[in-house]
Amino acid sequence: MSKSASFARLFMGFILTATGVHASCPIELSPSSVVVKYGDPVSINCSTTVDLVELMGWETTDNPKTLNHSGHLTWTVESTTNWNIHLSCFLTPLPDATFEQCTVTPKFVLYTFPEKISISSSSGSDGVMNVKEEHNFTCHINHVAPVQNLTVRWYKGDKLMHTDAFSSPNKKPENQTSVYSFTPTRQDNGITFRCEAHMDLGPEGPQLNVSSEEKRVTVHFGPDIKCLYSINILEGETLESHCPVEGNPRPSVRWMKDGHGIDPGSPLYRGDAGMYTVKAGGVSVVKKVLIFYGPNLKCPNSYTAVEYVPHNLTCTVEGYPQPNITWYKDREEVSPPENLTRSDAGQYVITASNSLSSDNCTVEITVLYPPSPIVELEDSEVDVGSDVWLKCSSKGNPQPKYSWNYYQTTNVLEESEDGVSRLYIHNATAYNMGSYTCHALNERGNVSKTVRVTVKGAKQECPIKITPDRMVISFNGTGPTATCKQTSTTTTNVKEIYWDVDGSRRTNNESWNADTHEDWNADPVCIATFEGLGTCRKPLNFTLYKTPDSVLLHPCLQLDLSERGRSVPAAV
Incomplete structure (x- = not known):
């Protein structure tokens, strides 16, 4: 605040020509405009440069007339205290003068300005306000004059918010107030308010101002739960970072899930999703918490x-x-x-x-999938003594395993490689003639294919041997056992081998014994079925005979021995 000095401050002005005064009034005032602080001394000189002056004087409310016959006159007051002072200088000419009697009035301002002002609030001395409720600040400016030169400025922080002006015509000191209405938000918590009184006394006077103390406000609000019903949280983040609870005073906040208290500052993980209750002050709300996390694929x-x-x-x-x-x-x-x-x-x-x-x-x-139909296996013809390959191929998963059915001989080799099975017949013989069946098998199924190998220049043989190859047995005698066996040492070659005696009787094994009482018409044949060759047979040369019990010589008796193996009397 600019303080006026204790001595009189006089400000030089221009020569005043009063409104309504004769334009040729030869009076000069120095100064023509005076701004003086209450109680300070002041003086104004009234002078003229013309002659023929009969009388010059000051007329004031304090001293009606002060006269002087010279060309100048000074008005002086040691202490200015009259708020309603009226002051004018007049000039009375002599009769021969060319001007008329006239007066000039200086501009005179007497002021007082307080050294301090105060501020009060409708919220009380503690400055506590509730959010969104209107509050009033009042600035108190006591004993100030002239009021019409006073303005009051309101500041929020350092920001000018409002200016009040006054229009009272009273020249005496008054007590003035300025009211500023304010509705706080939560962002206003902790802000300060102040008022400043300014006195504008024009270019002749000082620019006076004084500021009140700062009024700090406390805004009470909340509690406010700052999140939606559904809260999306990245795994590892916290509740308090996504759902802060704001309030002033700071509210007591409690989070609960399934009836148990939860620390809102602890990280949340995928298993923590669910319904939560948050309690703050008198507020209790339910929130749905969703935990966001990246995929985990197995x-x-x-x-x-x-x-x-x-x-x-x-x-x-x-x-x-x-x-x-x-x-x-x-x-x-x-x-x-x-x-x-x-x-x-x-x-x-x-x-x-x-x-x-x-x-x-x-x-x-x-x-x-099961084996596919067999390919690359075809009928083959080979010259006796030559070589030939048989190839069997099938697709499947698992890779098929191969097996072959044929009459096995020592000159046939099997090999499998790269999912293909091959048979190699070396130096082909008659025993290599026949059918060859390839089987492809896996856990999903099996397929097979049969082809025939023909050996040119060879005659098909039945690979069995009868021992003995001829049998002659006497009636009621004891003869050897006839056996029929395959000539190959490979037991798997033969499927079946038996004896057919007379087309209606058979044995189920390799041996046959003749009935020396009954087998007069026996025609024993060994029959065998072989892998790859099929069925073949070989007969046994068999004779059952009987010698006569006795021989009688009689002229009329003639023996007919035409029927082999038995003796029959013949009539003559």
């Missing part, structure tokens, strides 16, 4: 499926938001079929992704 490293059978390949995926699952094969997106076929076998990359991240697994899918 799949088997490999999977085996049966062709054309619905698969149950199962991957587990966790994540929120719900991840999208995408399949890739050979870097191209594919849609996995419900039923897998052999063409679907291979390596797949399965990706689970959501808005946060992605995860993937690599799965090797194997499709099981």
Whole structure:
């Protein structure tokens, strides 16, 4: 605040020509305009430069007339205290003068300004306000004059918010107040208010101002729970970072889940999603907490499926938001079929992704299917003594295993390589003639194919041997046992071997014993069925005979020995 000095401050002005005064009034006032502080001395000189002056004087409310016959006259007051002072200088000319009697009035301002002002609030001395409620600040300016020169400025912090002006015509000191209405928000908590009184006394006077003390306000609000009903939280973040509770005074906040207290400053994880209750002050609300986290995908490293059978390949995926699952094969997106076929076998990359991240697994899918029809195996013809290859090929998963059915001899070799089986017949003989069957087998099924090998220049033989090769037995005698065996040492070559005695009787083994009482008409044949050769037979040369019990010589008796093996009397 600018303080006026204790001595009189006189400000030089211009020569005043009063309104309504004769334009030729030859009076000069120095100064013509005076601003003086209450109680200070003041003096104004009234002079003229013209002659023929009869009388010059001051007329004031304090001293009606002060006269002087000279060309100048000074009005002086040691202490200015009259708020309603009226002052004018007059000039009376002599009769021969060319001007008339006239007066000049100086501009005179008497002021007082307080050294301090005060501020009060409708919220009380503690400055506590409730948010959104209107409050009034009052600035008290006591004993100030002239009021019409007074303005009051209101500041919020350092920002000018409002200016009040006054229009009272009273020249005497008054007590003035200025009221500023204010509705606080929570952002206004802790802000300061002040008022400043300014006195504008024009260019002749000082610019006076004084400021009140600062009034700090405390804004009470809340508690306010600053989040929506549904709270989305990244895994590892906290409740208090996503749902702060604001209030002044600071509210006591309690979070609960399933009836148990929860620390809102602790990180939350995927298992913490659910319904929470937050209590703050007298407020209790329920919030739905969703925990966002990236996908976690788990799949088997490999999977085996049966062709054309619905698969149950199962991957587990966790994540929120719900991840999208995408399949890739050979870097191209594919849609996995419900039923897998052999063409679907291979390596797949399965990706689970959501808005946060992605995860993937690599799965090797194997499709099981039965052997395909056998290819590359055809009938063959070979010269006796030459070589020939038989090739058997089939596709399947697992890779088929091969087996052959044929009449096995030492000059036939089997080999399998790269999913193909081969038979090598070296130096072909008659025993290599016949059918050859290739079987392809895996756990899903089997196929077979039969071809025939013909050996040119060779005659088909039945590979069995009868021991003895001829049998002659006497009636009621004891004869040897006839046996029929295969000539090969490979036991798997023969499927069946038996004796057919007379077309209606058979044995189920390799041996046959003749009935020396009954087998007069026996025609024993050994029959054998061989792998690859089929069925063949060999007869046994068999004779059952009987010698006569006695011989009688009689002239009329003639023996007829035409029927082999028995003796029959013949009539003459």
